[in-house]
Amino acid sequence: MKLFAQLFAELDQRTATLAKVDALKRYFAAAAPRDAAWAVYFLAGGKPRQVVPSGVLWAIACRQAGIPEWLFDACYQAVGDFSETVAHVLPPPTHQSDLGLAVWVEERLLTLRGLAPQEQTDRVASYWDELDAAERFLLNKLIGGSFRVGVSKLLVQRALAEGSGVDAKLVAQRMMGYTDGRIAPSAERYTQLTSSAAAGPLDLGQPYPFFLAHQLDLAPEEFDAKLASPDDWIVEWKYDGIRAQLVKRASQVWIWSRGEELVTERFPEIVAAAQSLPNGTVLDGEAVVWKDGQVAPFNLLQQRIGRKTLTKKVLADAPVGFIAYDILECGGVDLRDLPQAERRALLEALVADHPALHLSPVETRSSWRALAELRSESRARGVEGFMLKHRQARYGTGRRKQDDLVGGTWWKWKIDPLSVDCVLVYAQAGHGRRASVYTDYTFAVWSRTPSDAAEAAAAVEAIAAKKPAQPDDLQLVAFAKAYSGLTDDEFKAVDKVIRSTTLEKFGPVRSVRPSLVFELGFEGINRSTRHKSGIATRFPRMLRIRGDKPLHEADTMQSLEALLALHRATPIAEPRPNAS
Amino acid sequence: MNTSESDLIVQRREGLYCPPGDFYIDPWRPVDRAVITHAHADHSRRGHARYLAAAPSESVLRIRLGEIDLQTLPYGEEIDHFGVRVSFHPAGHVLGSAQVRLEHAGRVWVASGDYYVAGARADPREDNATCAPFEPVRCHCFVTESTFGLPVYRWQPQAELFASIDAWWRDNADAGRASLLLGYSFGKAQRILKGVDRSIGPIAVHGAVEPLNRAYRAAGVDIPETPLVTEIADKSIFKRALIVAPPSVQGSVWTRRFGEHSDAFASGWMQLRGARRRRSVDRGFVLSDHADWPGLQRAIAATGAERVIVTHGYEAVMVRWLTDQGLEASAFETEYGDDDDELSPPIADAAVDSAGP
Numbered sequence: 001m002k003l004f005a006q007l008f009a010e011l012d013q014r015t016a017t018l019a020k021v022d023a024l025k026r027y028f029a030a031a032a033p034r035d036a037a038w039a040v041y042f043l044a045g046g047k048p049r050q051v052v053p054s055g056v057l058w059a060i061a062c063r064q065a066g067i068p069e070w071l072f073d074a075c076y077q078a079v080g081d082f083s084e085t086v087a088h089v090l091p092p093p094t095h096q097s098d099l100g101l102a103v104w105v106e107e108r109l110l111t112l113r114g115l116a117p118q119e120q121t122d123r124v125a126s127y128w129d130e131l132d133a134a135e136r137f138l139l140n141k142l143i144g145g146s147f148r149v150g151v152s153k154l155l156v157q158r159a160l161a162e163g164s165g166v167d168a169k170l171v172a173q174r175m176m177g178y179t180d181g182r183i184a185p186s187a188e189r190y191t192q193l194t195s196s197a198a199a200g201p202l203d204l205g206q207p208y209p210f211f212l213a214h215q216l217d218l219a220p221e222e223f224d225a226k227l228a229s230p231d232d233w234i235v236e237w238k239y240d241g242i243r244a245q246l247v248k249r250a251s252q253v254w255i256w257s258r259g260e261e262l263v264t265e266r267f268p269e270i271v272a273a274a275q276s277l278p279n280g281t282v283l284d285g286e287a288v289v290w291k292d293g294q295v296a297p298f299n300l301l302q303q304r305i306g307r308k309t310l311t312k313k314v315l316a317d318a319p320v321g322f323i324a325y326d327i328l329e330c331g332g333v334d335l336r337d338l339p340q341a342e343r344r345a346l347l348e349a350l351v352a353d354h355p356a357l358h359l360s361p362v363e364t365r366s367s368w369r370a371l372a373e374l375r376s377e378s379r380a381r382g383v384e385g386f387m388l389k390h391r392q393a394r395y396g397t398g399r400r401k402q403d404d405l406v407g408g409t410w411w412k413w414k415i416d417p418l419s420v421d422c423v424l425v426y427a428q429a430g431h432g433r434r435a436s437v438y439t440d441y442t443f444a445v446w447s448r449t450p451s452d453a454a455e456a457a458a459a460v461e462a463i464a465a466k467k468p469a470q471p472d473d474l475q476l477v478a479f480a481k482a483y484s485g486l487t488d489d490e491f492k493a494v495d496k497v498i499r500s501t502t503l504e505k506f507g508p509v510r511s512v513r514p515s516l517v518f519e520l521g522f523e524g525i526n527r528s529t530r531h532k533s534g535i536a537t538r539f540p541r542m543l544r545i546r547g548d549k550p551l552h553e554a555d556t557m558q559s560l561e562a563l564l565a566l567h568r569a570t571p572i573a574e575p576r577p578n579a580s
Numbered sequence: 581m582n583t584s585e586s587d588l589i590v591q592r593r594e595g596l597y598c599p600p601g602d603f604y605i606d607p608w609r610p611v612d613r614a615v616i617t618h619a620h621a622d623h624s625r626r627g628h629a630r631y632l633a634a635a636p637s638e639s640v641l642r643i644r645l646g647e648i649d650l651q652t653l654p655y656g657e658e659i660d661h662f663g664v665r666v667s668f669h670p671a672g673h674v675l676g677s678a679q680v681r682l683e684h685a686g687r688v689w690v691a692s693g694d695y696y697v698a699g700a701r702a703d704p705r706e707d708n709a710t711c712a713p714f715e716p717v718r719c720h721c722f723v724t725e726s727t728f729g730l731p732v733y734r735w736q737p738q739a740e741l742f743a744s745i746d747a748w749w750r751d752n753a754d755a756g757r758a759s760l761l762l763g764y765s766f767g768k769a770q771r772i773l774k775g776v777d778r779s780i781g782p783i784a785v786h787g788a789v790e791p792l793n794r795a796y797r798a799a800g801v802d803i804p805e806t807p808l809v810t811e812i813a814d815k816s817i818f819k820r821a822l823i824v825a826p827p828s829v830q831g832s833v834w835t836r837r838f839g840e841h842s843d844a845f846a847s848g849w850m851q852l853r854g855a856r857r858r859r860s861v862d863r864g865f866v867l868s869d870h871a872d873w874p875g876l877q878r879a880i881a882a883t884g885a886e887r888v889i890v891t892h893g894y895e896a897v898m899v900r901w902l903t904d905q906g907l908e909a910s911a912f913e914t915e916y917g918d919d920d921d922e923l924s925p926p927i928a929d930a931a932v933d934s935a936g937p
Contacts, residue, residue, distance in 0.1 A: 012853070013862055067731055068904070074897045075732045080854050088732035088851065137853075437858060488860070 024159030037190035046179030083140030164194030205254030241288035273356035280332030290321030325360035444476035456552035479533035485542035601664035617693025618677035634668035637676025672714030674767035697875035716882035727893035758841035786825035
């Protein structure tokens with residue numbers, strides 16, 4: 001536990017990626033394989049179910065610390081993290097132990113589940129009494145199933161790879177299913193990850209490095225000069241999904257996300273759809289939620305990704321499909337050096353035989369002007385704009401950019417985000433790094449256009465005086481929450497204003513006297529029954545503080561309705577139907 | 581709040597006021613007579629007509645306030661003012677810091693100012709080694725600070741703390757990186773300088789720290805002789821050096837001379853992970869000049885006071901806790917500390933390099 005706690009402390013400090021990888025490598029070199037097996041499990045995001053309910057832990061902590069619940073709660077409010085609060089309110093340990101992580105997890109934690117409350121209480125209390133604050137914090141996180149630290153699965157794989165000399169993508173494949181809880185981490189399973197001997201079928205699913213796209217920043221009049229004729233380009237809609245590579249080899253399917261993370265288990269529908277592909281096929285494309293024959297808004301996919309277990313309901317509510325736009329391997333042959341247009345032809349032929357997959361439609365227009373016009377429909381079609389790929393281009397590697405515009409780069413020709421100017425009305429303190437700082441804001445727009453500054457000021461006074469609003473009164477209607485987009489200094493400044501303009505406190509939330517106008521950007525807007533405003537925005541974030549904008553010039557519900565109408569005027573773009 | 585005619589300290593717009601003595605303690609607005617507990621800026625302000633303070637705080641008060649009409653008293657010595665006997669007693673917070681004892685018509689009140697007491701049991705190893713340690717004074721009513729008045733604030737043993745600072749410095753020095761340790765120029769900086777292992781490498785300080793170091797040395801505190809950063813011409817010296825500077829230098833051009841360096845912040849707030857991460861430094865060391873939770877409980881109990889008035893920091897929590905313990909407890913609203921919210925430590929606790937925890 002000490003070794004793992006030390007690793008955690010190192011990872012938790014502000015450190016460069018390189019330093020984190022080094023810390024991981026040092027840990028893996030020093031830890032017993034049995035302990036490292038569990039460390040990999042936790043670091044890569046594995047979470048055993050909570051073994052003791054928080055309520056029980058809460059009660060034990062209060063008793064051991066000799067403090068009443070209200071005082072524990074006051075501490076929790078200040079700390080912003082339950083595990084950490086417990087770690088600090090307890091008196092110092094009376095003795096120290098140093099058992100390995102595996103012993104802790106296998107013999108102590110997992111066996112807690114289902115015990116009588118009294119026995120759980122006794123055991124947890126005695127565990128706490130042999131650990132220092134940092135170790136207690138970790139233990140609580142592990143007990144509560146809420147362990148998190150600033151490393152990704154990818155970084156863990158990289159550290160294992162660098163430490164052992166085995167390719168990182170191989171490590172990633174061998175780690176498939178490692179954290180899904182079906183097989184307990186063990187020394188044997190861990191050693192397999194970095195074994196220098198070929199691990200047989202585990203190693204077959206290698207993807208190709210993703211070719212990443214670049215943002216196209218060209219004025220409309222420059223298109224003809226810089227890009228030549230649109231006939232030289234394949235123009236496709238840019239879908240808002242998850243970039244993925246589909247690998248079919250040896251009768252098995254692997255799905256890799258853009259971070260070269262293996263996500264096969266998340267998309268059983270795509271696995272099923274890909275089963276019929278010939279062995280030795282690799283496709284590049286986009287995983288999207290596919291409903292009623294079209295791409296559904298990204299928020300559905302986002303909700304689905306958020307689910308840990310894919311229940312029948314989740315699968316029915318948000319079925320996933322794969323929109324293919326490139327083929328990298330066919331019949332076991334690497335096609336990446338073929339021109340884009342030839343790969344496209346092969347792809348069309350392949351997908352035609354596999355109707356369960358979708359083909360990314362190509363748009364053809366005779367001029368860039370006509371394409372620009374079509375692109376202006378993006379929002380209504382639920383896409384982010386166009387992708388431009390030169391017909392002669394090979395499939396490149398990573399983010400490499402060519403010197404000339406037509407040299408093979410993939411271009412994202414995206415549309416600008418939606419934005420409105422709105423008013424901060426509620427604030428809540430953040431968590432973790434932002435505990436005790438007001439960083440999570442709720443924004444409102446006017447119910448109608450204020451006739452002048454005086455009317456807006458009167459509305460603010462009414463809010464400050466807590467007068468219930470009459471139906472015809474000018475009001476501020478809350479519609480979105482955001483917590484990102486400002487610098488630390490800006491957050492500090494806003495925090496200060498919030499503290500000095502607080503009207504009421506409701507637990508962790510404060511209402512403030514409206515005074516700040518923000519430009520809020522978002523990627524999408526939808527109707528919602530969950531919000532009082534009837535509107536939900538996607539990816540809202542603060543673009544800037546509009547210190548220059550008086551309150552009465554903030555936007556209105558009508559502005560939101562107009563965006564909504566624009567966004568959903570016509571059905572979403574449909575990929576080309578498959579010949580079947 | 582229960583106040584009565586016989587209270588020796590009451591709250592006024594200008595600050596805490598002693599009615600029979602007609603003077604203020606650490607007032608935040610200009611007054612005629614100010615009794616000062618210590619030289620941090622939120623407790624000792626400019627603009628009062630006359631000052632009374634503990635003798636060991638004189639040098640620092642003069643550095644900070646310049647020409648003032650200042651009378652001093654050695655610790656423990658009394659003067660009589662309008663029938664109020666006034667004396668100063670060590671508070672363990674910074675050089676010259678004092679609690680103010682007032683006695684009038686048989687009643688004894690003590691105003692703590694800021695003080696440092698760590699742990700549930702007295703242990704000389706846990707005293708603040710840069711000044712006279714906190715001395716409990718029996719009284720009927722104790723006016724106490726409670727900056728860290730939550731049970732999550734418990735300081736680790738100082739030996740452990742300084743070992744971790746030394747280890748960080750040594751690791752950096754071995755890697756050829758400067759170690760920039762941020763802490764308030766008055767109090768924190770001297771505790772760091774006194775506590776670290778001087779054999780690890782050279783030590784340099786920021787210009788704001790040195791005048792205070794001199795005051796400490798003059799008072800007989802063992803603070804190493806350290807050059808100013810700006811006096812060091814050979815930048816390669818920084819590679820093994822510990823640099824002690826006020827928090828305001830973080831991210832400034834002043835730090836560029838060190839090249840690749842590791843930064844750390846020393847403060848009681850660093851106890852919490854959120855505060856550490858918010859601070860955006862490589863390391864947070866939990867080093868405070870204020871009492872931790874067990875220390876506050878011990879200090880309050882040692883006074884034998886039946887009545888306690890809390891001045892700053894988590895007042896509501898502390899008042900409720902003390903009331904539950906059977907004491908008569910209430911709070912004064914003061915302008916001490918940087919904090920404007922009983923539930924949260926200061927965000928910008930580095931913005932004011934003078935009065936922090």
